[in-house]
Amino acid sequence: MKTTHGQTREHIIEAAKLLFYRRGYARTSFSDIVEHTGIQRGNIYHYFKTKDAILDAVIEQRAREYRATLSAWDKALPDPRDRLRRFVHMVVSNREDLTRYGCPIGSLNTELGKEEYRHRESARRLFDLFRDWLTAQFASLGDPGQARARALHLLGRAEGISLMGHVYNDPDLIAAEMDLIGQWIDTLEPA
Amino acid sequence: MKTTHGQTREHIIEAAKLLFYRRGYARTSFSDIVEHTGIQRGNIYHYFKTKDAILDAVIEQRAREYRATLSAWDKALPDPRDRLRRFVHMVVSNREDLTRYGCPIGSLNTELGKEEYRHRESARRLFDLFRDWLTAQFASLGDPGQARARALHLLGRAEGISLMGHVYNDPDLIAAEMDLIGQWIDTLEPA
DNA sequence: GTCTATATATTGATAGAC
DNA sequence: GTCTATCAATATATAGAC
Numbered sequence A, B: 001m002k003t004t005h006g007q008t009r010e011h012i013i014e015a016a017k018l019l020f021y022r023r024g025y026a027r028t029s030f031s032d033i034v035e036h037t038g039i040q041r042g043n044i045y046h047y048f049k050t051k052d053a054i055l056d057a058v059i060e061q062r063a064r065e066y067r068a069t070l071s072a073w074d075k076a077l078p079d080p081r082d083r084l085r086r087f088v089h090m091v092v093s094n095r096e097d098l099t100r101y102g103c104p105i106g107s108l109n110t111e112l113g114k115e116e117y118r119h120r121e122s123a124r125r126l127f128d129l130f131r132d133w134l135t136a137q138f139a140s141l142g143d144p145g146q147a148r149a150r151a152l153h154l155l156g157r158a159e160g161i162s163l164m165g166h167v168y169n170d171p172d173l174i175a176a177e178m179d180l181i182g183q184w185i186d187t188l189e190p191a
Numbered sequence C: 001g002t003c004t005a006t007a008t009a010t011t012g013a014t015a016g017a018c
Numbered sequence D: 001g002t003c004t005a006t007c008a009a010t011a012t013a014t015a016g017a018c
Helices: A007-023 A030-037 A041-047 A051-076 A080-093 A095-101 A104-112 A120-141 A144-167 A171-187 B007-023 B030-037 B041-047 B051-076 B080-093 B095-101 B104-112 B120-141 B144-167 B171-187
Strands: none
Touching (some): A007 A051, A051 A080, A080 A144, A080 A171, A095 A144, A120 B144, A144 A171, A144 B120, A144 B144, B007 B051, B007 B104, B030 B041, B051 B104, B051 B120, B080 B095, B095 B144, B095 B171, B104 B120, B144 B171
16 A cells, blocks of 8 residues: 555556556566566566566556446436446447457456466456446346346356457447347336 | 377377366466376477467367267257257356356457467367357247357357356356346247 | 666476487 | 476566666
């Protein structure tokens, strides 16, 4: 928990976030980060003692971003159905990046879910943010007992179709599936 | 295309298949394969000149297995609806492994879909096998124009819920979602 | 805080005896 | 076909001058 706001530290995190997303964590080397930032090796170690520490910071940074996004939606949209539609719209809006590199949360969890990684839980917390937020929206929209199951159903469909769009290089697959989900949201009974 | 049927070569492929699945390709080293098989480094290089060549062989091996599975289903089940149900049942049956390590095809494509991998296309062909087979079943069951979209929808949902089951360590999530898919299959109009 | 130089371990890969 | 010994490149990480 540093209280300083050094630009260099932010640059490292932003570069690592991009590289981990596009190349994966294991395949991204310190040299990649050095080349991409222009910051020298020794200086990076001044801010992060290990590569794992950079990963921690990247995950924290993503968590901050997603929390801010969901918080902004909460403030702008009082209707839970509109909030769910906003989530669906976000996926559709990001379909080009999703097609190119996959879902940043999904692919990170896929990589870090493998054996001998100690970041499984912190990566999972990125999913928790959306799962809990979606659960709250489904709960206030209808049957609270089914809210969590519906949230995981929705997250799963978004992740699955993102993977298919990625594998088959087709953003329209993502748009079509999310349209089906939008129709499903429209049919849900109000509370 | 070797015509010899050496046991050593098969041992290497089987060990690599297991390790690539559980640890990921990038994180699996030659030392891992040596330790897991008991075969010495130099001997492995007698069968495979590079690590990439082992990956090629593992993907080919998986393709052979999946083709055999689908072919067996074709022979045993004349009704396309039963064949679709058989696919759903396979996912449910594998839910423990899917929960522990994720989907072997999905996680492989997620890793190899990242930048600077030259195995993207061969990994995608594993999905092609199921996509094309599912497309054929949907086509003979009803509207052929929607068959491919339905196949990708089904594959996406299976992949997505496998990821959620993996991330949240909950095989029941997979069973529940695949049950929904089974209900959907039951409602499809016959040709 | 930033840099150069370097340490140390591990990686994929080779050479060659048997 | 199997093995030991080793290579060259790259990985993460450290030491210390400025």
